[in-house]
Amino acid sequence: MTTTPTTTPTPSSAEDAQAAQAAQAGTEAFLGRVVTDFAGASSTLMTVLGDRLGLYRAMAGAGPLSAADLAKSTGLDPRLVAEWLASQTVSEYVVHDPTAGTFELPDTHAAVLAQADSPAYLVGAGDILTGHFLALDDVERAFRGDGGLDYGAQHPCVFSGIERYFRTAYLHQIEAAWFPAVPGLVERLERGARVADVGCGHGVADLLIGKRWPASTVTGFDAHEASIALARAKAIEAGSPDNVSFRVADAAGIGPGPYDVVVFFDSLHDLGDPPAALRRAHEVLADGGLLIAVEPWSTDRLEDSIGHPTVRIGYASSTALCTPGSLAQPGRYGLGTQGGPARRIRLLAEAGFGQAGLAADTGFNLVLAAVK
Template sequence: MDLGKVEAFNQQIAQESLGASLTLSNYLGDRLGLFRAMAGVGLLTSEALAERTGLAERYVREWLATQSVAGHIDYDAESGAFALPDEHAAVLADDTSPASCSGEVEVVAAMWLSADRVAQAFRTGQGVGWHEHDARLLTGITRFFSPLYQMSLLEEWLPALDGVVDRLRGGAHVLDVGCGHGTSTILMAEAFPASRFEGTDYHAGLIQTANEAAVKAGVENRVHFHAADAADDMAGPWDLICFFDALHDMGDPVSAARQALAALADDGTLLVVEPAAADKLEDRIGNPVSMSYYASSTVLCVPNSLSQHPGLGLGAQAGYEAIRAVLTEAGFGSVRLVLTTEYNLVIEARR
């Protein structure tokens, strides 16, 4: 046995465990409003921060110490006070920032809360639907994807499609399948006031929140959300149908794609955005993005798919060829990978 290799791997696992512990500290800072209370304020003592947040000072003091030794916040030894740098506030205290990681922290917390349920699913082979997880999963997912959508949807993904942006500007009918809280749908509606949008998701609670978000954004006259299974009749015709990080989660992605094909206008476009992945596992080993995607896929994506018939279980790292095979089996004649980014694959499909 190579003892040097043992020691190196021991240190790797120790670092991963440290990351898990610090993620819990970050979650507490987010949930309790500590990061937001520190943002833009400058130096604060533990007493001052406890007063601002209404929390117990002794707990706040220990949390501040944890965050300072981790390098997340600055500590001024002379005054005994702490400060959250503006650059770090953009990551931990501002959900509108493209650099925000607060949603990811909340998702990880929800995944831990589901660990025993998923362990049982390993034993039985049964699935765990998104709605069966702690409610923080759904809010965390929305917070996680919102910065990515705001940064990429209008500037990168839609322009990568042939002629779609012009069509949206002129007035198109758009269906967003698996819309969640409606973030992507509302972003498109705000950008293209001549178009009409419909969003569907199987989770009724999400749909209610999405409709409320549409009202808040002032687009409720052009956007409507309703509960529906992806394999249901999608009516139509639609000029654009979108699956944003959703197709791989479905128990029957072929049927969902087949319904989308039937509902598309003759010259319509299907947009499928999937997590960045390679077709061969060996091509992503050591990639930090894939590490994150595979970890969440094991606990979230595959269990959700297995909870629905027939439970294909593509997973979040299916890769382009697997998605292309699904779309081809569904009947699409043209399937193209039009954009690859660090985080996503953008796929265009037509009749």
């Protein structure tokens, strides 16, 4: 009888087998990561839907509810409400009692999803992300073209999402953290300061500042006419305060001044020419005036941000919205939402400002300050 001799793998073949196993394990691990990310994107879709339909607001503080109860209170289709609740259960946004057949939105979750004045309110960010998906074809064309995508061409949900998302920071950070971190700023506002807000959007921050420091005057500037129209409408709703006004103008049109304070709330990186905007801010500031730029949190070195959730969101928004918007404007600077404080501090110094530095790092925002 002939037998087949048993051979022992050579060292090279054993190493090849181990390498193949390691590669397979790496692929499976990364596959799991991508599936998790896709699951998060799917959850965001359901979160935006729940917000728009008023489902979270209906569940907030209501205790355990059946799907039928929630459908009745919201006037929505019972079958789809039941399916939405199932999606919320598996995403661990709501708590399900299988015995009672009920679903509950915990107060801790309602603070994030349903309570607009909560310091944790985040649901507005979902509309911004929705806008990124709606603009996907336009962003693809920007990649294949000159990189520019006009901000005004974005879906309206982007503008409303930006307002809601940043309102949380304005409401809870301007008075409590951002402004107190800048030496002398609060005292100036209390005495009465002339403030210019560059890229004011819907004017939420300006109305808050005007209300909190009534001795000061605030002028909001934005090149997006629709945003200024809405800011003016919000001012009327707020009682038409005589110390807050809004003007349609790009960064070059700030003026005439002089101002005691110029602020850029999450807008510096959106501009086509941030250096020129900072130089103009320097021109319209009175001697000794303050420049404040609040930017998204980021690190100077890309490798220090790997895996950080807010930076991941930041780079996605920078790619889909902020950088294409900058490249669509004169100057085409493309600063981007990320890149760390050092680059921004350098821009302040190059524009002629002194004492440029990082006044506060909240973990979500960088507060930069400088003096003329």
